[in-house]
Amino acid sequence: MDHFDYRGDDLFCEGVSLARIAEELGTPTYVYSQATLKRHYGVFDKALAAVPHLICFSVKANSNGAVLRTLARMGAGADIVSGGELMRALRAGIPASRIVFSGVGKREDEIAAALKQKILLFNVESTSELRTIARVAEELQCKAPVALRVNPDVDPGTHPYIATGLRKSKFGIPLHHAREVYEQALGFSSLEVRGIDCHIGSQLTSVGPLVESVGHVVELAQDLLARGVNLSYLDIGGGLGIRYSDETPPTPDDYGAAVVTLLKQFGQLPLTVITEPGRVIAGNAGVLLTRVLYRKSNEQKEFLVVDAAMNDLLRPSLYGSFHGIQPVRRPGERVELELVDVVGPVCESGDFLAQERPMPPVAEGALLAVMSAGAYGWSMSSNYNSRLRAAEVLVSEDRHALVRCREEVADLWRHERDAPWL
Ligand code: LLP
16 A cells, blocks of 8 residues: 545646646656655564564665654665665664665675674675684674575576576575584684574565575574574564555465464574565655656657656666556546657667556656555666756645755766866
């Protein structure tokens, strides 16, 4: 459920009309509903109420400070993958004691920063990384809290670019090597082995693969506990899918129930469950507001050229993803739909937000809302074609605030320097 609805013929985010936001702040602009963010977080939290748990929002999905602060106030932790995300999470008020650090390529300076802040866990993805973390911790004369990210070789049935738990993927430590690597980890006096972790992929639309992978990991956890390894955390990753068009992903309740049932089969385990949801919290809490610049057609196609492009929302171009597109001003009833390509100004044929999409007729100058853009939208945006990255707005009931200004032209070369010989 989200809070983007028509009131009369105008599309609103909670109590604020999207047309008003566009008038005031221009386009393209991301608009987030705080009520939706809170609702999704609350539902997810409740779904796991039967087990001790910590929800670490995956910052890569949406790293805006106002979004993070909203979740921080609800008690969320953070799943981070870089030093930048670490500082964003801390700045938004997420305590270090609720931050887990994942990712295959953690740099030494990032490891050191996270150790100094005393984060909860490093999810370690290789033996080389394990050695590096141990060395950096030794240099800093502290103990690094670690979990091993295990790759259970389970097919999550999602787009290949976002499937991470297959044997062939770069992520995690193969399940059958994990015991050996735990032995190695236990041999470092500067490491404190605290947990076990897995994440098999994103936009998962059935609970089966998740349950299968968690099953493998819990089995391993049980075995390690029996051998006296002091595990306290079972991180089951993120990945729960959302509805972009006609998918029927499990609800957080289905997901929570499946996880709880599985864990209960293993009896009383002294483990706090960590989850790392991103999309399911933020995806349907945001839209990308854009204006139609031109209509054009050729013998084959009808195009709506809009002022948002692949640099603003990369998902359709990169994964062929579907995002619903709704007119901000609803057309009258019984209009005939036309098939259009919604394209941006970027000079690539891969620059589209929708292809051959049935839409009501939309005039030049009209506003459109690209739906379900709250996760992996702004956070994947770029300056390609020297386009200014979009503004971001947070809505709460009938209030709205600009929570990131649209970039200015001078931002484009702020970090460039002249070569002395030019
Ligand atoms: N934990 C780890 C270790 C991850 O790698 C990810 C996502 C998550 C948690 C959060 O997954 P979520 O709950 O959001 O599915 N750019 C792609 C998605 C990439 C996901 C990368 N990892 C997209 O736009 O679909």
